[in-house]
Amino acid sequence: MTFRLGLAGTGRIGSAHAEILKALPAVAEVVVADADTERARATATKLGAEFAPDIDTLLGSDIAGLVIATATDSHPELVVAAVDRGIPVFCEKPLAADIAGTLEVIRRVEQSAVPVQIGFQRRFDAGYTAARAAIASGELGWLHTLRATTLDPAPPPAHYIPRSGGLFRDCGVHDFDIIRWVTGREVREVFVLGANRGERFFADAGDVDTAAVLMRLDDGALATVSLGRYNGAGYDVRLEALGSRGNAVVGLDERVPLRSVEPDHPASPFPAYPGFMDRFRRAYAEELSVFTDVARGRAENPCGPREALEAFYIAEACELSRREHRPVAVDEVR
Structure with missing residues (x-):
């Protein structure tokens, strides 16, 4: 069974993640968005991915999981928005810019059974x-x-x-x-x-x-x-x-x-x-492959928000x- 994944952020690491996601057998389609819409459009064109003009459109595009590779200060809002819609999340570290923000996101996401995997590729x-x-x-x-x-x-x-x-x-x-x-x-x-x-x-x-x-x-x-x-x-x-x-x-x-x-x-x-x-190219590929299993309920979350907090x-x-x-x-x- 293949499915659609969303990617927020098409900077250096986001673009690399997009390439990895496109190559994963489990992923049928990747939908990308970025605050820099032209950069997102260029990434989508280069990889043959789908372009979303903004995050709201991305979250509403029938995705089965969201990979977040945006600037740190945008992580809390994106994580919570996805979880509130029932969308499993992979978020590059950190979950938030400070401890208070991290604790608040954890409080919000732990009210749901939707998995949030934090990116520690090592x-x-x-x-x-x-x-x-x-x-x-x-x-x-x-x-x-x-x-x-x-x-x-x-x-x-x-x-x-x-x-x-x-x-x-x-x-x-x-x-x-x-x-x-x-x-x-x-x-x-x-x-x-x-x-x-x-x-x-x-x-x-x-x-x-x-x-x-x-x-x-x-x-x-x-x-x-x-x-x-x-x-x-x-x-x-x-x-x-x-x-x-x-x-x-x-x-x-x-x-x-x-x-x-x-x-x-x-x-x-x-x-x-x-x-x-x-x-760490192979580690990133393995990490994102595992996330596809986590998102489909086939694997336990290997690195949840509280691990990131520690x-x-x-x-x-x-x-x-x-x-x-x-x-x-x-x-x-x-």
Whole structure:
């Protein structure tokens, strides 16, 4: 059985999602809309999708599910509007721009049985899945250290930053979520240092372009998260899980942008990933494929709104720690 899906937002990630959705066997038709109607029309023409001139038309076009890839500040209204119409939702993180907004959306959607899946694509990446299995099996022994890295090769456009939510809510939240998911543990405390050595627009927006996060998990394990917007060598996303009996490393492949200066260690001939869409293309496809099953009632929701909220709490604690230059218990921001 095939069905129609709606897509709100045809920017960088929205256009990529449209291509993936069009290729899924379960999807008969994709209907796209965007505040920028010409961009939406161009995307529809390019992909052979259906064009909707506005969101109201999109929601009324007999769609069986809605994928939301618009700017963060529009997520709450779109999610609630779809759920009120009984339309299952896939929403790119975050659910809302702040905790209060997230809690309000959760309150609204939990009054309904309509599923809302939040987009944390790393949960569908083969490497992270394998690391989770290794930890759960006891193969690594007890974990003592985790090291996560998300380093962009170049910063986003200046106009994006004020609406992004900042480095921790926009970028680091993926690491915070995946540390919880891979380990099955909760983050109890964080301490953060941030820096600005690049473009002025980060500081002007009250943001940082580089950060180091130290975390304590509920079992006593320590985790570090390195975040940055200026990793000229390429897109670098990794996770190291170090245990008493072994370790598991995600992202250590021939395209990792690390250069050894040891004389007997030749450089990889393969280019680094240029960005997140290339690195996680298969994960995005798997994530959206699962959503088609969730929307049809054939699968459990793999990442509901409350999962997104937990990662958001960690991001909020990180921002507070950075501003006040002190350790912050995650419970402080709940």
